[in-house]
Amino acid sequence: MSDRYLRFVESGFGRWFSRKAGLPQPVSLLRAAAGEPKLPTLVGGAPDSPLRATLDRLLAGMHLPDAPYAPKIHALIYDASGLTSIEALSDLYQFFHTHVRRVAGNGRIIVVGTPPEQASDASARIAQRALEGFVRSVGKELKRGITAQLLYLDPADPAAVDSTLRFFLSYRSAYVSGQVVRIGPPPAPAPADLDYSQPLKGRRALVTGASRGIGKSIAQVLARQGADIVALDVPAAEQGLREIAHRTHGQYVALDITAADAGAQLLGHGPFDIVVHNAGITRDRTLAKMSETEWSSVMAVNLLAPQRLTDALLAGNGLKPQAAVVCVSSISGIAGNLGQSNYAASKAGVIGLVQSLAPRLVAIGGSINAVAPGFIETEMTAKIPLGIREAGRRLNSMSQGGLPVDVAETIAWLADPSSRGVNGQIVRVCGQSLLGA
Incomplete structure (x- = not known):
């Protein structure tokens, strides 16, 4: 999505005018x-x-x-x-x-x-x-x-x-x-022969919600750093899954992660060195107008599924030793947001999930962390009304929105085998948003 204001400020007149106007x-x-x-x-x-x-x-x-x-x-x-x-x-x-x-x-x-x-x-x-x-x-x-x-x-x-x-x-x-x-001290030493240009080489990475947007970028960046990609999304997104699997020379799985047997099905595609819980939905509405379905569907996809899938992978040896799990939270889960009580609750719950599972990942020499994106330029944010969209872009230290690749690069750092000393933490990818802690 194009940021016309950023292009304007980069012009000679735009730079002069923006300075004069503050x-x-x-x-x-x-x-x-x-x-x-x-x-x-x-x-x-x-x-x-x-x-x-x-x-x-x-x-x-x-x-x-x-x-x-x-x-x-x-x-x-x-x-x-x-x-x-x-x-x-x-x-x-x-x-x-x-x-x-x-x-x-x-x-x-x-x-x-x-x-x-x-x-x-x-x-x-x-x-x-x-x-x-x-x-x-x-x-x-x-x-x-x-x-x-x-x-x-x-x-x-x-x-x-x-x-x-x-x-x-x-x-x-x-x-x-x-x-x-x-x-902190990593639970296990990083491989001595680690290639810094491709630190994920030979590692099997599962990315949920991988057919478009941030998930698609995550799969591409992990593949660029050497990972073997297993892209996952709902059956309705199978065309997008095929495309990203082709681009990354990986595989894809069309699966509803809220299904009762989703964990068991995933075990058949593992074990994994990296798991990225990126899949998420929004059903925005003020609390008084929010239906029970709008509440429960967001909770099922954004929070219950990552918990159940991670539990299933841990119990069924679906995670290799020194595995990295990365969850996608949101600054809405940190600061809250108007009309997003369901979404903010689910993303705050993701933070709780990371903190509660951190000791279990250490036990296998691994780590679990979360990234919390701010305003990221995606198809979803392109549909936000102009005034709110511009506020989202400018209310941070960079005065602009981020790109899906910014979230993906941060996840790749946390997935790096030499990053296991970082565990149970939440890293904001928001240009230092002025909202929240």
């Missing part, structure tokens, strides 16, 4: 197709921190040299793991105050801290918790497609930051900003 000034976001960033990164924080050696090693592997005198840089990374007092936060301020103007458009801000609950004392816990407000504010200030993230890293395994750092430094994370990600 209107949002979005910029085109660079995504995976743009390749890897070419500008250097700059790392701050205590040089003798235990984490600093790990960061230097990982960044060297990504070919991002430390260049303190470069006029423009792609990323600022600050190692805040050693901050143990409120007074020490002044060093955080000084580093970003000095260098933040050097960050190029579509650049990255990353702060790495210690989980507050693991801090040594009360002062350290306070200082580490303060990082959240700092990062989220920076993400709302910088604009120009620059994103900001906070990574809380368990000091027991600093190398576990690898895949997450790669994702947030890359252009694959274009529409993810203002997020707090906790990274």
